[in-house]
Amino acid sequence: MMDVAIIGGGPAALSAALNLKIRNKDFILLGGNEKVTGLMKAPQIDNYLGLKGMSGTELLKGFREHAISMGVEIRKEKAYNILDMGGYFSINTGNEFYEATSIIIATGQGKAKYYEGEKEYLGKGIGYCATCDGPLYRNKSAAIIAENEEGEEEANFLSEICSEVYYIPAYRTEPKLRENIKLLREKVNAIKGDGNRVQSLMTDRRELQVDAVFIIRNIIPVNQLIEGLELDEGSIRVDKNMAASIEGVFACGDCAGKPYQIAKAIGEGNVASLSAVRYIEKKNIDNNVNT
Amino acid sequence: MMDVAIIGGGPAALSAALNLKIRNKDFILLGGNEKVTGLMKAPQIDNYLGLKGMSGTELLKGFREHAISMGVEIRKEKAYNILDMGGYFSINTGNEFYEATSIIIATGQGKAKYYEGEKEYLGKGIGYCATCDGPLYRNKSAAIIAENEEGEEEANFLSEICSEVYYIPAYRTEPKLRENIKLLREKVNAIKGDGNRVQSLMTDRRELQVDAVFIIRNIIPVNQLIEGLELDEGSIRVDKNMAASIEGVFACGDCAGKPYQIAKAIGEGNVASLSAVRYIEKKNIDNNVNT
Numbered sequence: 383m384m385d386v387a388i389i390g391g392g393p394a395a396l397s398a399a400l401n402l403k404i405r406n407k408d409f410i411l412l413g414g415n416e417k418v419t420g421l422m423k424a425p426q427i428d429n430y431l432g433l434k435g436m437s438g439t440e441l442l443k444g445f446r447e448h449a450i451s452m453g454v455e456i457r458k459e460k461a462y463n464i465l466d467m468g469g470y471f472s473i474n475t476g477n478e479f480y481e482a483t484s485i486i487i488a489t490g491q492g493k494a495k496y497y498e499g500e501k502e503y504l505g506k507g508i509g510y511c512a513t514c515d516g517p518l519y520r521n522k523s524a525a526i527i528a529e530n531e532e533g534e535e536e537a538n539f540l541s542e543i544c545s546e547v548y549y550i551p552a553y554r555t556e557p558k559l560r561e562n563i564k565l566l567r568e569k570v571n572a573i574k575g576d577g578n579r580v581q582s583l584m585t586d587r588r589e590l591q592v593d594a595v596f597i598i599r600n601i602i603p604v605n606q607l608i609e610g611l612e613l614d615e616g617s618i619r620v621d622k623n624m625a626a627s628i629e630g631v632f633a634c635g636d637c638a639g640k641p642y643q644i645a646k647a648i649g650e651g652n653v654a655s656l657s658a659v660r661y662i663e664k665k666n667i668d669n670n671v672n673t
Numbered sequence: 674m675m676d677v678a679i680i681g682g683g684p685a686a687l688s689a690a691l692n693l694k695i696r697n698k699d700f701i702l703l704g705g706n707e708k709v710t711g712l713m714k715a716p717q718i719d720n721y722l723g724l725k726g727m728s729g730t731e732l733l734k735g736f737r738e739h740a741i742s743m744g745v746e747i748r749k750e751k752a753y754n755i756l757d758m759g760g761y762f763s764i765n766t767g768n769e770f771y772e773a774t775s776i777i778i779a780t781g782q783g784k785a786k787y788y789e790g791e792k793e794y795l796g797k798g799i800g801y802c803a804t805c806d807g808p809l810y811r812n813k814s815a816a817i818i819a820e821n822e823e824g825e826e827e828a829n830f831l832s833e834i835c836s837e838v839y840y841i842p843a844y845r846t847e848p849k850l851r852e853n854i855k856l857l858r859e860k861v862n863a864i865k866g867d868g869n870r871v872q873s874l875m876t877d878r879r880e881l882q883v884d885a886v887f888i889i890r891n892i893i894p895v896n897q898l899i900e901g902l903e904l905d906e907g908s909i910r911v912d913k914n915m916a917a918s919i920e921g922v923f924a925c926g927d928c929a930g931k932p933y934q935i936a937k938a939i940g941e942g943n944v945a946s947l948s949a950v951r952y953i954e955k956k957n958i959d960n961n962v963n964t
Contacts, residue, residue, distance in 0.1 A: 393722060397936055400720040429691040431684060431939045432735045433723050434742060444723045451725060622913070622930070639913070641947050645688055648722050649940015656932050 383481050384408045385662045386655075387473050389461045389607070390488030392421060393644050394635025396445045397651030398486050398658075399454040405659050410480060411449075412473070414460035415532055415600075421644070430644045441644065460532075462511040464608040466628060471608075476513035483665060484630040484658045485608070487618060488651060491636040492601045497527075499573035499580075500597065507580025508573060510606060512536035512596040521545045522593035525583045527570055528552065533598035537563050540596075548583075548590055604637055614639065624654035625661075632658050674772050675699045676953045677946075678764050680752045680898070681779030683712060684935050685926025687736045688942030689777050689949075690745040696950050701771060702740075703764070705751035706823055706891075712935070721935045732935065751823075753802040755899040757919060762899075767804040774956060775921040775949045776899070778909060779942060782927040783892045788818075790864035790871075791888065798871025799864060801897060803827035803887040812836050813884035816874045818861055819843065824889035828854050831887070839874075839881055857881075895928055905930065915945035916952075923949050 386402055388395045391413025402409045424438030433441060446456060459475040464485060473480040500508055509515040512526065516539060523546035526537045534557050537549045547563045550570060559565060568585035573595050575581045583590045604618055605611055612619045612627035617639035624632045634650035636642045677693055679686045682704025693700045715729030724732060737747060750766040755776060764771040791799060800806040803817065807830060814837035817828045824840065825848050832838045838854045841861060850856060859876035864886050866872045874881045895909055896902055903910045903918035908930035915923045925941035927933045 397720070397722045400722060404720060428743065429688070429695060429943065430723070431688045431691065431942075432721070432732065432739055434739045441723065448723055448725045452719060641944060643940075643943050643947070645943035646940040649934075649937040649943075651722075652720065652934050652936035652940075653932060656934070 383470060383483060384410060385482065386410075386484050386486060386658050387412065387461070387464075387471065387480055387482035388486045388488060389464070389473075390414070390486075390490060390635070390637075391456055392488060392490050392635060392647065393442070393445055394490075394638075394647035394651035394654075395486070395488035396449045396454070396456075397648040398488060398634060398655035399449050400452060401652060401655035401659065403449075403452050403454055405655075407659060407662065409482070411454060411456055412459045412461045412475060413456045414458065415530060427644060430648075460602075461607065462514055462602060463606075466608065466610070469630075471630065474511075474514060476511050484632065484661050486651075486654050486658055487604060487607065487626070487631065487633040487637055488635045488647075488654075489601050489604060489607070489637045491642060492603050492616075496603075497570055497573055497597070499575065503573055503575050503580045503595075504606070506578060507575060507593060508595050508597065510597055510599065510602055512540050512598075515594070515596075516540050516543050519544055519594045523591065524548070524594040524596065525550060525590060525592045526596045526598060528557075528598040529600045530598065531555065531557070533596075534558055536596060536598055544594075546592075548592065550585070604633075622653075623657040624650055625657055630661060632661075674761060674774060675701060676773065677701075677775050677777055677949050678703065678752070678755075678762065678771055678773035679777045679779060680755070680764070681705070681777075681781060681926070681928075682747055683779060683781055683926060683938065684733070684736055685781075685938035685942035685945070686777070686779035687740045687745070687747075688939040689779060689925060689946035690740050690942075691743060692943060692946035692950065694740075694743045694745055696946075698950060698953065700773070702745060702747055703750045703752045703766060704747045705749065706821060718935060721939075751893075752898065753805055753893060754897075757899065757901070760921075762921065765802075765805060767802050775923065775952050777942075777945050777949055778895060778898065778917070778922065778924040778928055779926045779938075779945075780892050780895060780898070780928045782933060783894050783907075787894075788861055788864055788888070790866065794864055794866050794871045794886075795897070797869060798866060798884060799886050799888065801888055801890065801893055803831050803889075806885070806887075807831050807834050810835055810885045814882065815839070815885040815887065816841060816881060816883045817887045817889060819848075819889040820891045821889065822846065822848070824887075825849055827887060827889055835885075837883075839883065841876070892928075895924075913944075914948040915941055916948055921952060923952075 385407040386409040388411040421438040463474040525548040618633040632654040634654040635647035676698040677700040679702040712729040754765040816839040909924040923945040925945040926938035
């Protein structure tokens with residue numbers, strides 16, 4: 383059982399990792415796809431005190447180097463789902479399950495715009511992780527809607543299992559797909575079903591009969607990541623210690639609300655990690671008293 | 674009328690200044706005594722993301738250089754008192770009065786331990802600024818209790834006005850005082866009076882008959898700085914936008930509560946300044962609509 387799982391690999395996550403390392407906690411940092419961050423697009427940032435006039439890419443590189451030099455391991459795995467096991471958490475990364483006493487969510491701005499039908503059929507044919515749920519659709523047909531290249535690997539995996547795989551990218555580069563995958567450059571309008579299960583996907587050009595739809599977003603919407611997490615205007619509701627509404631869960635950075643600023647994210651990452659340390663240490667004392 | 678007065682010169686204050694500069698706001702930063710900050714004592718700081726293994730002194734130097742390079746002027750003046758004028762604020766720095774639409778308090782940890790009698794006789798013989806109130810005590814006797822060398826200048830000033838000046842330093846270095854000032858290396862136990870006015874100062878060795886006692890602290894206690902500011906466990910109570918209980922007043926950094934961390938201070942300074950910008954811009958729009 384690890385002490386903490388940090389979900390995210392941006393400034394808030396890396397800032398949190400520093401304190402956990404300094405405080406000798408056992409943790410993992412699930413950084414996901416490192417190319418996916420709005421920060422990379424900023425040409426010049428002048429308001430992070432002490433580091434003037436650097437680009438977002440340079441800043442993030444320096445942040446990562448700092449964390450790595452302190453012994454932090456940045457894993458490229460992505461958390462798809464976190465289960466509250468009552469006293470600890472189970473984190474599903476598609477290929478692995480991890481267990482941790484507490485969670486720090488630092489997944490960035492989750493500006494997810496849901497597709498029509500998405501919320502209704504989530505878990506009833508719609509999923510966010512083909513590697514996780516794909517085996518349920520052996521010899522059936524599936525569509526993948528992908529915001530980034532991660533979807534390609536998912537599609538290639540599905541193509542070995544499913545009878546038919548459609549790939550609908552929401553990005554410009556040319557996907558590298560197996561021959562039996564049908565690439566569609568179309569706009570998704572809705573996901574439809576019979577009330578119990580997904581039956582089809584409507585694009586601006588056609589209706590595809592499918593049994594499953596996988597949506598590969600840059601960021602998993604936080605309320606999909608862990609059930610029952612209270613939100614406030616779409617962001618994770620936190621108190622001043624960055625504690626979220628579920629005991630043992632902390633949040634920091636853009637996913638915890640505006641303003642979307644590096645300095646705020648790093649400050650919150652610091653606070654969240656110290657709160658997590660306090661939570662773990664209290665829990666350890668309580669456990670020792672009880673046994 | 675300035676847009677903002679930033680009270681403080683540490684990481685939170687400097688971080689706030691960056692955004693105000695970028696957003697073209699008219700502001701002053703009253704940095705006070707730059708030698709006075711706990712940060713200077715830190716031999717090595719590893720948890721401010723992007724700048725690893727620097728001493729507190731080096732970090733602070735880099736922070737100041739960043740702010741100065743952006744055109745921020747760091748004034749050595751200290752705010753003694755802020756008056757809420759209804760819609761704007763008046764800031765007393767001893768020698769000057771400034772007016773600003775909003776205030777950002779970033780004065781650091783105000784761990785003031787009050788002397789016995791201090792709260793009772795504040796404004797009735799006890800003051801925090803000899804330059805401000807000294808002239809009221811012409812030909813009378815005064816004592817100065819000083820946590821740092823700033824008190825020396827205050828004492829020398831008083832020695833030209835008062836009949837007798839006692840100087841009680843709470844620091845080790847040898848004060849540079851005029852000859853007619855009596856240096857006492859004693860421990861202050863209490864300040865006494867007749868219920869209306871200060872009458873004497875009790876040390877561990879004697880009772881000094883005095884009409885005035887000036888207490889020169891490293892940091893002015895926030896509830897003395899501005900009246901009516903609500904506190905929470907001794908720190909300024911703020912919401913998630915760093916707004917304090919008085920409209921137009923924002924707080925950030927150690928004075929806004931634990932944890933006492935650079936990253937948190939800088940993040941909060943960023944948030945406080947953006948909130949102040951929003952406050953000012955809204956106020957300007959309202960004023961334009963009304964006229």
